[in-house]
Amino acid sequence: MALDEMGDWRKTHFTKDITLALKGKEVILGGWVQNWRDLGGMKFIILQDKYGERQLTMKKGEVSDDAFDLKVGYHWNVMVKGTVKEFKKAPGGVEIIPSEIKILNKTPDKLPIDMTGETVSELDIRLDNRVLDLRSKKSQAIFRIRSEVLNSIREFLLKNNFTEITTPKIIGSATEGGTELFPIIYFEDEAFLTQSAQLYKEQLSSVFENVFEISPCFRAEKSRTKRHLCEIFTLDIEMAFANMHDVLKVLEGTIHHVITNIREKNMDDLKHLGMEDNTTVPELPFPRYSYKEILDRISNELGIEIEFGEDIPTEAYRKMESILPGYYYILDWPNKIKPFYIMPYIDNPELTESFDLQKGWLELVSGGTRVHDKELLTKRLELKGLNPKSFESHLRMFDFGMPPHAGAGLGIARLVAVLCGLDDIREAVMYPRTPDRLTP
């Protein structure tokens, strides 16, 4: 069977638009065959598109023989011209009586993943066949939520006098140490993929003051956990005339706004993911604990001893989740484990004006007050064993009236995973990149 041509047919509506208000009207829909049934004298096709599904009903004698005799398969791509009729039991309370159906593309008899939702295929097989997998109800819910996350973040920040910036992804020198950078062959030179917008967003805060960027960055980490990727989509924010505490307020405000919007616009998706009672609007302000307090609680309440100055291992965070399940900040991290651009406390330089935002066991955000004085920044580079010479073009920007500033970086996939209750962040990324996965 040859494919039909779309010709001059165009969708008049999406499935979501087909309601009783259109009773008796002729419409054209397009989408994929989610399912079909043949009851002898009656046939049904459930057609899905990007917004949902509607039922096509073919009764022998009532529709053309061509439409009635048509064979279809799972996820065949079709367009249908038909009339809207009331039918309470069907999706949206309506059915479409087709006058003509076009088959625009077909699928093999056996699909590589189960699309009925009865069995869940292994994630790697789902990713190998990502297009098909993304049409599942679960993926559709996840990515509708992700889309709203991006919109809501931009909406909140633009309203709060943030300017969208675009920083370069190809950088000339292995600035932040270099162990986690992917090298690029840049004509005759060596260059690297940026591991964060850090230095550039700091620079731009001295022009546009409050700035943000949502963009890819790259980490050559060979970790095979369920929360690390080699290509990360990150929200970076930076604020001028501000310190860490100002950033904390903007961040918790952003997350509050995102969840409020999602509960308003994506409740069906939350329900489908079983998250309607989990992804609730958090109270503001988020609790703030110092690094020292958290260490003490981990020691007292879990009996795990972490030496002051060391990072908190995931294992300890996982155990803390029963005690601190929500969003909370951990402030004032030791200088030893924080990068050169983080501001030490003047009266106690072993500690820094830095923070993490946790949701339960998962770190969502890292940030802090930055050093804005060129002399101190140069000293801190040396202290961290880095060569100020390789930061020359960055340091130069501190000659031009750099304001006090502070900022943070948030992993979009981690936030989406939290909101959608996903165990593996690869589910929250359209095409995840890991040490073992470069395709599709």
Next chain:
Amino acid sequence: MALDEMGDWRKTHFTKDITLALKGKEVILGGWVQNWRDLGGMKFIILQDKYGERQLTMKKGEVSDDAFDLKVGYHWNVMVKGTVKEFKKAPGGVEIIPSEIKILNKTPDKLPIDMTGETVSELDIRLDNRVLDLRSKKSQAIFRIRSEVLNSIREFLLKNNFTEITTPKIIGSATEGGTELFPIIYFEDEAFLTQSAQLYKEQLSSVFENVFEISPCFRAEKSRTKRHLCEIFTLDIEMAFANMHDVLKVLEGTIHHVITNIREKNMDDLKHLGMEDNTTVPELPFPRYSYKEILDRISNELGIEIEFGEDIPTEAYRKMESILPGYYYILDWPNKIKPFYIMPYIDNPELTESFDLQKGWLELVSGGTRVHDKELLTKRLELKGLNPKSFESHLRMFDFGMPPHAGAGLGIARLVAVLCGLDDIREAVMYPRTPDRLTP
């Protein structure tokens, strides 16, 4: 002189918010010293922030001696606490009488670029000192317009049922030929930076139907023109159940919406750039010419002969600009110079359903109807001398009910350059990347 601490001072307003409505009120502003004058008994500082400027007025005896005696320099970073007073001749019709000024950061006596606007520094020097340069009135106007371009594009597409997608920037194989790809060392493997979202946006149109992405892509082209960069910020759109003509409508609608918004929100910026009479809302629909017609006009009206099947050289476009100065489409390009994924006309496979959008001499957009049938796509890969095996993971997605689809890619910097009347697109990019420039 040591720097002041910001302490608990926070900006209460931006300069734009300081109007007569605040007369008599105490405010805190922060920003950079754009200029200052010393008239003996009176001193003035023009303070600029991200939105504009306001005047600080210090009269001997009226302000504290500390405030009066303060020395400042160009682009020193300051915060000021003061009272708003009416003064018709000053920016915004007000002046601020400072009670206290804090110097948060300073600059060298001689700045590397002239910030008074009297002389224009060479672009490379401006880029070397980008932070300072971006604070110039010209750059501020350009990037305010750019910000509105991004917002308006997203606003228009989201309203028109487009879904925002994120495609990977690291790809596993040198798909589209490979000559313009930057190789990456990806752990033990070779990988590449994506040169466009093409294949992935096509795939995702078979899930989310109308999709868009605004994201970086990378071209290893050693061209040193004023319109090419190695890192490009691109709007990619793709539409399912659509052909080229549907894309033409969405694109011209997008540009119409962008310019309408810019004229409404950025008229001061357009005026500063001298573009208020040039960047006008274009009439819809944009004129549509075939490739053949354009070749004929170039021959008849300019006397330049281009062989059918060849690309149109920039020189010919530049000469055509006096005849076709506005936005126009060139349709139906020869198959010979179009990539494998572009749909040939069934009845005339030497021509393809493809288009460029021109603004005068500059190509802004390239797009077309895509091949959605796997068999034809495989044949076209072979025809173009590419190996279908290296497209395996892409071709697999065509098994799953790929709809007819069409799309386009628009260079954001080129559009901004056109709207702002810039000769060199590097001016429209915060940190341009060229074969010779990897810093800052």
